[in-house]
Amino acid sequence: MSEELRCIGCGSILQDQDPKKSGYLPTSALKKALTSDDNEVYCQRCFRLRHYNEIMPVEENNDDFLALLNSISQKKALVVNVVDLFDFSNSLISSIKRFIGGNEYILVVNKVDLFPKNSKESKIKDWMRQEANRNGLKPEKIFLVSAAKKKNLADLMAFLAKKGEKKDIYFVGTTNVGKSTLINAIINMNSDLKDVITTSKFPGTTLDEIKIPLSNGHYLIDTPGILNANQLASHLSGKELEVVEPKKPLKPATYQLLPGQTIFLAGLGRFDYVDGPSSGFTIYVARDLYVHRTKTENADTFYEKHKDDLLLPPSKDDCLGPLKGQTFSPKEKSDILFGGVGFITTPANVVVKAYTPEGIGLGIRRALI
Incomplete structure (x- = not known):
């Protein structure tokens, strides 16, 4: 087995030894992948999630995820903290400065398309900046976006292109904030690729970092979602989240x-x-x-x-x-x-x-x- 071969959906190293661990692929499928020129290989979990919307539980270690985030402080990077508009306080990583060291970071607040239509973005941003400051955080900029509808993504992409010109761009966040969906939308707006990274209503879809090469020689990197016990999404099943999370703008x-x-x-x-x-x-x-x-x-x-x-x-x-x-x-x-x-x-x-x-x-x- 080659340690260089990773699942393009969740970032896990592909392996055929343990179905309960991340990156599992049956031996025959793994051998085929190793001898193929096709780099777009999905583990069994991501394949079933993408095609059948079925989740296969795997052993996950939140400590490994946190260690991965800690490594960002040793690198030159721009950090994008993606948060959920409907659970802002609990999806905000209040300890992010400890993870990223002196690197610049911004807040990208997802799912703005689902907020009531008569709400003002300036008012929402003011509240979020106050909440961030209350947690001792001073993000360089706050973007309100919709990954699903691609709302306000052009402004975000222009900022990333300018600020991330000479460094890798890390996307971090708690589970189920739409981080991978956001990256897929950005990729889709810049190429003909669609839904490269596995996404779903199930928390914890990304299991290892996923590196996406950029034209400037650097990478856009998706990291696993941090499990937060104070975040409702980490407790509910995918089917329950379908009921709880709005699909259309909230109506009073x-x-x-x-x-x-x-x-x-x-x-x-x-x-x-x-x-x-x-x-x-x-x-x-x-x-x-x-x-x-x-x-x-x-x-x-x-x-x-x-x-x-x-x-x-x-x-x-x-x-x-x-x-x-x-x-x-x-x-x-x-x-x-x-x-x-x-x-x-x-x-x-x-x-x-x-x-x-x-x-x-x-x-x-x-x-x-």
Whole structure:
């Protein structure tokens, strides 16, 4: 077996010894690949993912991924931290400076096409810069893009061409932020190649770094997604993510609530109106996600009765803990954040309590809409 031969989809070294490890290819297929002039070879996992949308579990080591990222600090590079607009705080790598040393880095925020159409990009950028600064980060630039729709990619590509002229460009991020989809879109806009890197709704599709040669002699490098326990995507299955992640721009749904009423966002979020006048609360979640209103006094009973049917996801297999709540008393119109699920716009001077499994992804910001 040649250690030079890697899967073009996930970056793993191809091997025929262990089906449970990354890069596995049956012996006959591997021998054929070794004697072929075709460099576009996919491991069995990527092949089945691309053609049948089936995920084959492999042994993954997050420590190996982190070690790979740590090596960037020893190189001259431009680092692109790709984050998810719908889970910005938890997909932001707050320790990125430790990984990249003195290298320049930018934030590329993906999935902007799915945000409500009446939102202003300048307002979104201001909030993100504040969040980055709050984490001690000062990215050189922030780009709002859509990898799927190729929105704003021309500006990003022009920046990368200028700043990455004499260095490699590393794309880093947590799992399922659309990093590989973004790189595929960039490649597609510059060549006739399509979907070179394997992508899917399943977290952790890229298993090793993938080097894509550039015309200037340097590389565009895709790195494995970091698994973050505080990121909802790392807990849900691909089928569940199909329900949770929006496919079209979020449409507002406004509920007039009285204190003592509760909204469930499937089993992934609960929102109690605790105190205040009769008020409108606007929910922004994927259209396929089940939303239910009930009395707060009945909420616990309703949850226990329906957590395995109406309130899916999550399922028992996701190993998520019980719902944990946090009370918010906004003094201005605010968004209560359910990271990876959506948000609820809340009026000023009310008291609400929001819950997610184990409190994952809860937060608040000044209303963006």
